[in-house]
Amino acid sequence: MNQNFNSIAIDSTFNSQKSKSISLRNSTTAERVRQLEKLQDWIKSHLEDIRKAIYADFKKPYPEIDASEIFVVTSEIKHAIKNLASWMSPKKVSTPTPMLGSKAHIQYEPKGTTLIIAPWNYPFNLAIGPLVSALAAGCTAIVKPSELTPHTSALIRRMIEEIYEPELVAVVEGEVEVAQYLLSKPFDHIFFTGSPAVGKIIMKAAAENLASVTLELGGKSPAIVDSDVDIQDAASKIVWGKYVNCGQTCIAPDYILVQENIKNELIEAIHSKINEMYDPKIKGIDESKDYARIVNDKHLKRLKHLLDDANRKGAKIAVGGKIIETENYFEPTVMIDLTEEMDVMQEEIFGPILPIITYSSIEEAINYINEKSKPLALYIFSNSKNVSETILTQTSSGGAVVNDCVVHFLQNELPFGGVNNSGIGKAHGHFGFLSFSNEKAILEQRVGLTPSKSLYPPYNFITKKISQALLKWF
Incomplete structure (x- = not known):
């Protein structure tokens, strides 16, 4: 295949992020908050750079840029910082009667190495918003901004390179063939914003590696x-x-x-x-x-x-x-x-x-x-x-x-996302955190006599009565 991009560099970045993602499983709330604060600080100190880049791509008025590109991202960061400790905390669940003696909870772990493919219509917002959720969840991320907004794409690359090491967050620029090559890599999660037609292509590529997806699509609203x-x-x-x-x-x-x-x-x-x-x-x-x-x-x-x-x-x-x-x-x-x-x-x-x-x-x-x-x-x-x-x-x-x-x-x-043709999965706030997290179910069983042992073979009259009671009463 004729490639006019550096596949070796992409491979190297992906592999380094794969290794980094393992250590991030143990990342603390404070460590993740610090990564979000770096992003927040850079944005606040480069407001004019962001405005100029987006304006250069399609003459979007500055007040629109402030409200629909910058504010949306900074409010997402603030919301994540404020709530991250709660989101990361294990959640206890109740114990049903047949499971007496055990206890269970849900533990939130990062999905791992993620890919964010952003569109051109809100080129800063829709690239960096999902990145906030990925960092909050403790994931690494490769961000692919749109080639149709080159000034904003270049600004995003500059921003990420000034803030993060490439094993945590990296930006890969390029056209369709770059996106296709990225999609061939075994990411743990793919977040795509774009049209339903391209969403189908993304989902097919993700299926090859059984990667989970968040598809923010569209349709006729x-x-x-x-x-x-x-x-x-x-x-x-x-x-x-x-x-x-x-x-x-x-x-x-x-x-x-x-x-x-x-x-x-x-x-x-x-x-x-x-x-x-x-x-x-x-x-x-x-x-x-x-x-x-x-x-x-x-x-x-x-x-x-x-x-x-x-x-x-x-x-x-x-x-x-x-x-x-x-x-x-x-x-x-x-x-x-x-x-x-x-x-x-x-x-x-x-x-x-x-x-x-x-x-x-x-x-x-x-x-x-x-x-x-x-x-x-x-x-x-x-x-x-x-x-x-x-x-x-x-x-x-x-x-x-x-x-x-x-x-x-x-x-x-509120969760943001579509249904069927208009999207799969949800984004923003806690829902974005969940999209990039694996909700691991953990059950701790007591040692010794447990209700489930009464159902072990060999099956006899007592076992039969217990199983019938389960069906009738529980």
């Missing part, structure tokens, strides 16, 4: 807007959740299901909020410093295809639609009159196109969602608790938010 709603409030939250980072967010509202009687009012409110946020001086959104760009021309062409395909098949642009290819600019866009034959209704959009579909009853909206793959997130805008509860109990999604969107990613006490 719907937002349901009920007729009993504060339309202005809902519109502002939808606009921010959809168009932050130029729509390149895995949990952005992918499409809206709106009660048919308020469709036009909602579109007007969304249009108004877009202008309030991105064009308050009426100079054109393309002049706004508060609106990011599409990451590269390849993804811009993909989004343009979705728009053109929908237009050819009868959809209409209700808001926006302007594209400046030389700047990778794609205006916040709203589409109506959509059908299922359109590519925009089949693929995860991952950009600033917002389809709006009407429904006449909540049951119709629920059926529409249930006919598709389970989404990573589901958003409900309604003042009716009954409507919200009905939707929550009759649909399945990785997470859900009532009367807001996207913000659940910031709640460290």
Whole structure:
């Protein structure tokens, strides 16, 4: 195989981390906290470097970088430092009657050597967030940042090399063939963030070595807007959740299901909020410093295809639609009159196109969602608790938010992740710690007479009565 990367260096790093991971099984809370503090200190002292690197990749505004890239990571670090002693402590479990005389607990041990493959849309957050969980759990990690955001990738490499020895944490940069080579190594756990299509490839590769996986994927996350709603409030939250980072967010509202009687009012409110946020001086959104760009021309062409395909098949642009290819600019866009034959209704959009579909009853909206793959997130805008509860109990999604969107990613006490097509496993806080940990079951038995000895052969009348009693009473 023709390799334009250093496989020998990767092999050496992997082997050194494999050895290091064994000694880390005995690492203390204080030792792990210190590794997290090193990361925290570097980030705090290099804020401007992080901002410049991410901005250079796709002109993300600094306030967005601070909130969605840096704050998310620093809050994750603080949360882990505060709670790590509790997370690492063995957890006693109760003893059922048939096991009288024994005692049991759960011991949390590091899974070992781990691989983190990060995407380009939140290149710092989604590379370093999982690393926090890996270090908290006592694992070694190789981080593979996205080649589509080279400035951020280089910054991550610099950061890791300045903080850690490569036998603990290392960064490997490169394109698809590098990821493929890394996936051939027998890692103990793989954490991947990206599309469902690539997630399937990751899972197949992990199966070759029976490695456990956390797959943070995506899909078409719907937002349901009920007729009993504060339309202005809902519109502002939808606009921010959809168009932050130029729509390149895995949990952005992918499409809206709106009660048919308020469709036009909602579109007007969304249009108004877009202008309030991105064009308050009426100079054109393309002049706004508060609106990011599409990451590269390849993804811009993909989004343009979705728009053109929908237009050819009868959809209409209700808001926006302007594209400046030389700047990778794609205006916040709203589409109506959509059908299922359109590519925009089949693929995860991952950009600033917002389809709006009407429904006449909540049951119709629920059926529409249930006919598709389970989404990573589901958003409900309604003042009716009954409507919200009905939707929550009759649909399945990785997470859900009532009367807001996207913000659940910031709640460290909640598990973040998908279900089936939208992901496997959970991340953030304690749930991220658990993803990188083996929950080892430990039982301590007394010496001498135990209940289980009464079931040893040779089997006789007494053994039979005891086994029948187990079935009947326990």
